[in-house]
Amino acid sequence: MFRLINLYVIGPAGSGKSTLVNSLGGWMKSRGYCVSRINLDPGIESICYPADFDVREYVTVTALMRKEQLGPNGALIRAAEIVEEKLEEISERIESSGADFRIFDTPGQMEIFLFRRFGPSLISRIAGRSVCIFTIDPSLVSTMLDVPVVKLLALIMELRLGIPTLEVITKSDLHSAPPPWSALEGAYIAQAEGLSGELASSLASIVGELEKKRRLIPVSSKTGDGMEDLYKAIGELFCSCGDLT
Ligand SMILES: Nc1nc2c(ncn2[C@@H]2O[C@H](COP(=O)(O)OP(=O)(O)OP(=O)(O)O)[C@@H](O)[C@H]2O)c(=O)[nH]1
Numbered sequence: 001m002f003r004l005i006n007l008y009v010i011g012p013a014g015s016g017k018s019t020l021v022n023s024l025g026g027w028m029k030s031r032g033y034c035v036s037r038i039n040l041d042p043g044i045e046s047i048c049y050p051a052d053f054d055v056r057e058y059v060t061v062t063a064l065m066r067k068e069q070l071g072p073n074g075a076l077i078r079a080a081e082i083v084e085e086k087l088e089e090i091s092e093r094i095e096s097s098g099a100d101f102r103i104f105d106t107p108g109q110m111e112i113f114l115f116r117r118f119g120p121s122l123i124s125r126i127a128g129r130s131v132c133i134f135t136i137d138p139s140l141v142s143t144m145l146d147v148p149v150v151k152l153l154a155l156i157m158e159l160r161l162g163i164p165t166l167e168v169i170t171k172s173d174l175h176s177a178p179p180p181w182s183a184l185e186g187a188y189i190a191q192a193e194g195l196s197g198e199l200a201s202s203l204a205s206i207v208g209e210l211e212k213k214r215r216l217i218p219v220s221s222k223t224g225d226g227m228e229d230l231y232k233a234i235g236e237l238f239c240s241c242g243d244l245t
């Protein structure tokens with residue numbers, strides 16, 4: 001018997017969320033799972049996957065910009081408020097789909113999902129086990145100073161949403177994996193001075209701990225590389241053998 005698992009794909013703008021919703025969903029379907037793909041981004045123009053639920057039935061950023069004379073960010077915030085007002089109806093509709101996995105696509109301005117009530121409220125309402133898949137564009141981790149930024153962002157996300165988080169490096173067909181933090185830690189501390197030097201040392205130990213406990217999972221939505229690894233990592237969150245069946 002499969003467990004119902006909600007996968008919330010969250011990450012910075014353009015990091016490959018929507019494409020991953022499509023490719024991971026396709027990969028799971030090809031292995032016989034029943035998958036439901038859900039668009040929670042009211043700003044998206046066109047969706048690259050067959051959506052079983054589309055929040056744009058309720059509100060779109062483009063329409064709000066016109067109707068309420070708002071800029072794109074203001075309209076997105078307003079859209080999040082409108083969605084929140086309809087949360088009961090929306091969560092009931094999402095739950096009515098009988099899937100093994102529900103994969104949620106979220107807005108590129110991730111603070112809308114993360115720091116407004118919309119995201120955490122939705123997650124707490126939807127039944128099933130939930131996982132955050134934090135998508136990281138490899139071009140954002142090209143220097144040693146980038147590693148702590150993404151690791152800490154993922155940690156903040158986990159604390160804010162209260163669900164386990166997997167760190168996924170997308171577009172692995174375009175870039176090689178970032179260097180391990182352990183190899184860079186000394187250099188990171190060495191370049192900071194004064195108070196920031198002391199803080200850098202504490203930060204380095206937190207990031208080092210995070211790296212030991214949570215690896216970066218490289219995936220490519222274009223080639224399908226890493227999908228199996230991601231699937232296993234989801235399984236390992238709930239069962240040490242990694243088997244979801
Ligand atoms: N080569 C390559 N390109 C990718 C991959 N995943 C996504 N892309 C490209 O990256 C761009 C952004 O992808 P999206 O899936 O729209 O990213 P997103 O995070 O949903 O973007 P927003 O919703 O605007 O924040 C698109 O041009 C994709 O085709 C990948 O694995 N490999």
Ligand SMILES: [Mg+2]
Binds near residue numbers: 018019041044106108
């Ligand atoms: Mg998108």
